[in-house]
Amino acid sequence: MPCRDYGSDSYTSPTSTWQYREMKDRADMLARIACAAMTELENNSISEVLLLKNDEVREWWGQHKEADRRAREQEERKQQKARLRRQALRKLTEEEKIALGIKKGSQEDQEGDLSAVLQQSMKSLKVMK
Numbered sequence: 862m863p864c865r866d867y868g869s870d871s872y873t874s875p876t877s878t879w880q881y882r883e884m885k886d887r888a889d890m891l892a893r894i895a896c897a898a899m900t901e902l903e904n905n906s907i908s909e910v911l912l913l914k915n916d917e918v919r920e921w922w923g924q925h926k927e928a929d930r931r932a933r934e935q936e937e938r939k940q941q942k943a944r945l946r947r948q949a950l951r952k953l954t955e956e957e958k959i960a961l962g963i964k965k966g967s968q969e970d971q972e973g974d975l976s977a978v979l980q981q982s983m984k985s986l987k988v989m990k
Contacts, residue, residue, distance in 0.1 A: 896925060 899922050902908035912919045950963065958964035 892925070895921070896929075899925075 899908060899911075899918075902911060908922075912922065950958070953961070953963070955964065
């Protein structure tokens with residue numbers, strides 16, 4: 862079957878940032894479509910027909926499901942870490958947070974704001990040169 866992404870014929874070079882981004886967005890969209898279709902086939906217990914006949918689909922689907930599983934696990938670990946952090950921070954007083962450097966005091970906030978303004982000004986000057 863000669864199926865392919867015909868939209869990619871218009872790209873001249875994937876080294877261009879905007880072209881790369883467009884190609885990546887298109888590849889992601891096509892992967893989402895294929896994933897949704899395969900998931901629906903699996904949910905209806907008819908994916909074996911396609912998977913038994915097409916080595917390319919079988920290989921891609923196995924790799925894709927594994928990558929999705931790893932991404933879900935990573936996201937779950939990230940969310941669990943964020944929950945634990947929030948729970949721990951709720952136990953601390955404002956003074957304890959400031960002492961640990963988690964939260965700035967009002968004087969430090971003002972100094973931090975001034976420092977940020979100065980840093981931004983310096984960056985602007987460098988860009989102008």
